[in-house]
Amino acid sequence: MQKREFLHLSQQHPVAAAIKSQEEFAKALSSKAALLFILKGNAFHLSSFITQAHEQNKGVVVHIDLISGIGKDRAGIHYLHNLGVDAIITSRSQLVAAGRAEKLVTIQRLLLLDDLALETGVRTVARSQPDIIEVLPGVIFPEVAPRLLSLLQGPFIAGGFIRTSAEVEHIKASGALLCSSSTQELWG
Numbered sequence: 001m002q003k004r005e006f007l008h009l010s011q012q013h014p015v016a017a018a019i020k021s022q023e024e025f026a027k028a029l030s031s032k033a034a035l036l037f038i039l040k041g042n043a044f045h046l047s048s049f050i051t052q053a054h055e056q057n058k059g060v061v062v063h064i065d066l067i068s069g070i071g072k073d074r075a076g077i078h079y080l081h082n083l084g085v086d087a088i089i090t091s092r093s094q095l096v097a098a099g100r101a102e103k104l105v106t107i108q109r110l111l112l113l114d115d116l117a118l119e120t121g122v123r124t125v126a127r128s129q130p131d132i133i134e135v136l137p138g139v140i141f142p143e144v145a146p147r148l149l150s151l152l153q154g155p156f157i158a159g160g161f162i163r164t165s166a167e168v169e170h171i172k173a174s175g176a177l178l179c180s181s182s183t184q185e186l187w188g
Contacts, residue, residue, distance in 0.1 A: 001059060001086035003131045006105045007155070007177070009034040009059045014168050016061070016180040017187045018159065024184070025049050029056060032188025037061045037089065037159075037180050043069035043079070050084045061107065063089040074098040093128035106130040107157065112137070112144060122151045134180065136160040139167060142174035149175055162186070 010016075016035035017028035022045065028036050029052055036058055038046070046062065053060045062085050070076040077088060077098045087105035090096060099106040108130035110121040125133055135141050135148065138158030148156065158171045159180035168179050168186060179186070 001105060003105050006035075006059060006087060006131070010157075010178040013188055014172055014179060015162075015186040015188070016157070016178055017184075018180045018182040020182055024182075027184055028187065029053060029058070031184070033058070035059045035061060035178070035180075037063065038067065039063045039089075039182075040066050041068070043067050046080075046085070047083055054084060059086040060084070061087040061089055061105075064095055065090050065092065074101070077102050077104065080104070087131075089134060093124055096128040096130045100129075100131075105132065107132045107134050109134045109136055109159075112140060118144065118147070122148075125152060132157055132177070134159050135176075138162045138171060138176075138179055138181075141171045141176050145174040145176070 012034035013032045016037050017031055017033035018037045018039050019028050020040045036053055050060050062080055081102040081104055088099045089107040091109040096106045096108050108125055110133055112118050132155050134157040137160035139161045141158035155177040157178045158176040162179050162181040163183045171179055
């Protein structure tokens with residue numbers, strides 16, 4: 001999947017399904033969410049899920065830092081690429097570079113705990129040049145958006161603690177491309 005295809009899928013539904021358990025896979029597959037973010041799990045269970053998701057024209061994004069059974073290195077990313085993963089999420093700059101080398105869409109997480117984390121994170125993301133930046137916690141995106149939009153190109157995804165459709169609307173109106181949430185009611 002190319003970045004433009006990812007961006008196209010992100011326009012189909014405002015919330016990506018953030019999947020944290022095997023039980024949530026089936027619910028995510030039957031939802032309106034066009035992008036499925038696998039945030040936890042075992043690498044050996046991914047293959048059939050990816051196949052099913054692609055049969056339904058959904059994109060699969062794997063958080064490589066949190067998936068067990070796979071190396072957090074170029075070889076691990078190569079394995080995910082061979083499985084058919086469309087994009088990776090990571091907080092590690094070196095994995096962004098490895099993902100880019102495998103021609104995967106790269107999403108780098110930016111955890112904003114305070115102003116210092118914002119400054120450090122902006123420098124890190126500017127150096128690694130991911131395709132997309134995910135801001136956590138997502139509910140603060142409207143507050144930090146003006147500053148982020150002036151410092152980084154984006155696009156931005158907001159993830160974490162997003163529980164209502166009103167929050168999704170507010171976040172999107174503030175400039176986020178997409179929200180990611182484990183709140184199943186938001187998957188549609």
